[in-house]
Amino acid sequence: MRALVIDDSRAMRTILTKQLGKLGFDVAQATDxxxxxxLLDTGYVPDVALVDWNMPRVDGLSFIKAVRARDDLRDVSLMMVTTESEQRNIVRxxxxxxxxxxxxxxxEEVIGExxxxxxLVGV
Known part of the structure; x- marks a missing residue:
């Protein structure tokens, strides 16, 4: 299984990469x-992408919209992992x-759940 961690924080990318590695994922990283x-344009297709919201250049919400607009990526599971806690942002x-x-x-338990x-993983 492949996972893509997208976060502008090196520390957060490291934390998520370690957690996903423990769960058996081969993990790629992107800074925004x-x-x-x-990376996706090179043909890399992850099973899941963990996406931060607040990033430079292309933010997480824009990334999700871009992925959803592509038929070749329709099977990619997308998980927003962010500090954005307002209900309206969750809905968006x-x-x-x-x-x-x-x-x-x-x-770690929340990510696993x-x-x-x-x-994507057994319970």
Whole structure:
């Protein structure tokens, strides 16, 4: 299984990469939505992308909309992982095509539970 971690914080990318690695994922990283879209344009297709909202160049919501507009990426599960906790932002992300929404800070268990809900890991 492949995972893509998209976050402008090196520390957050490291934390999520370690957690996903423990769950058996091969993990790629991107520093923002533009870098992530460039990676997808090379033919890399992850099973899941964990996406921060607030990033330079292309933010997480714009990234999700861009992925959802592409037929070749329709099977990619998208999980927003962000500090954005307002209900309206959660609704916006889910309406744009995110499958799950995790508010920072989070625990390893929460990430595992969300991936299990998506059918990507065993419970």
């Amino acid at each position: 939505g533009r870098d992530a879209l460039d 992300a889910l309406a744009a095509g995110a499958h799950e929404y995790v508010i920072k800070p989070f625990t 969300k991936l299990a809900l998506l059918g």
